[in-house]
Amino acid sequence: PRLASARYGKDNVRVYKVHRDEKTGVQSVTEMTVCCLLEGAIDTSYTQADNSVVVATDSIKNTIYIKAKEHPVNPPELYAGILGQHFLDTYPHISVANVKVVVHRWTRMTIDGKPHPHSFYRDGEETRTVEAVIRRDGITIKSGIVGLTVLKSTGSAFHGFVRDEYTTLKETWDRILSTDVDCGWTWKKFDGLAAVQDGVERFDKAWEAARNITMKTFAEDESASVQATMYKMCGQILDAVPEADLANYSLPNKHYFEIDLSWHKGLKNTGEDAEVYAPQSGPNGLIKCEVARS
Numbered sequence: 001p002r003l004a005s006a007r008y009g010k011d012n013v014r015v016y017k018v019h020r021d022e023k024t025g026v027q028s029v030t031e032m033t034v035c036c037l038l039e040g041a042i043d044t045s046y047t048q049a050d051n052s053v054v055v056a057t058d059s060i061k062n063t064i065y066i067k068a069k070e071h072p073v074n075p076p077e078l079y080a081g082i083l084g085q086h087f088l089d090t091y092p093h094i095s096v097a098n099v100k101v102v103v104h105r106w107t108r109m110t111i112d113g114k115p116h117p118h119s120f121y122r123d124g125e126e127t128r129t130v131e132a133v134i135r136r137d138g139i140t141i142k143s144g145i146v147g148l149t150v151l152k153s154t155g156s157a158f159h160g161f162v163r164d165e166y167t168t169l170k171e172t173w174d175r176i177l178s179t180d181v182d183c184g185w186t187w188k189k190f191d192g193l194a195a196v197q198d199g200v201e202r203f204d205k206a207w208e209a210a211r212n213i214t215m216k217t218f219a220e221d222e223s224a225s226v227q228a229t230m231y232k233m234c235g236q237i238l239d240a241v242p243e244a245d246l247a248n249y250s251l252p253n254k255h256y257f258e259i260d261l262s263w264h265k266g267l268k269n270t271g272e273d274a275e276v277y278a279p280q281s282g283p284n285g286l287i288k289c290e291v292a293r294s
């Protein structure tokens with residue numbers, strides 16, 4: 001047998017960091033879950049039980065906390081680059097660091113019309129994500145939004161699809177559309193950590209743009225299908241993020257089925273009379289695409 005590939009490290013490292021502004025007394029919080037997996041001249045730890053090449057996953061976990069203390073944790077793209085670069089700079093036999101950062105939402109409470117200095121709430125399980133690969137020849141970063149659940153009660157149609165001996169789905173010009181957004185944008189390769197840090201405001205701007213584009217297009221597009229709407233979203237992200245080469249979406253189509261109640265005293269609840277629906281847990285459609293700049 002031959003070791004075809006190998007990477008190891010610590011997953012599910014939960015990190016919280018608070019920033020305390022001494023002047024204003026306003027505190028800000030960040031909570032994230034980090035995965036850091038290393039690659040390099042580590043084969044003998046698999047093939048020869050040679051632990052001399054192993055930076056223990058416990059040490060990787062410690063390093064995640066230390067770098068979060070020593071450096072900014074925002075934007076997550078910067079923290080991921082700093083963390084990954086540390087391993088290449090510190091261990092000559094480590095050649096690749098794969099860093100995933102998932103940032104959870106703590107939205108500042110507004111109390112009596114005023115932002116509260118140190119209280120927050122979890123307004124949804126939506127996360128901001130970063131997947132960074134740090135190599136000696138550069139850093140590739142894919143940013144994203146995962147778990148933003150949306151629904152529109154109309155403004156979605158699906159008709160004109162293949163009809164044959166396998167088809168039972170009725171055509172519709174007015175349906176509910178709901179999905180859990182999983183979208184991403186892949187940055188052009190950065191030469192190194194300095195290039196990531198230079199113009200670092202690009203990352204927050206891109207995340208805000210992608211989130212706004214997703215909501216606005218989802219809301220306003222007279223959707224002919226999930227496919228057609230997500231393609232528009234990708235194009236708009238590429239327009240808004242000039243340093244991104246690729247945009248992608250993976251969208252489950254979370255179906256809401258009409259319920260025929262006509263058997264009960266002729267109750268009309270289908271088509272234009274439909275009001276009560278059965279949300280489905282599964283099966284669900286799953287529609288994916290990647291759109292390149294050219």
Ligand SMILES: O=c1[nH]c(=O)c2nn[nH]c2[nH]1
Pocket residue numbers: 158169224225226227253285287
């Ligand atoms: O938007 C949709 N795309 C599809 O491919 C599909 N198939 N069934 N329903 C669907 N809705």
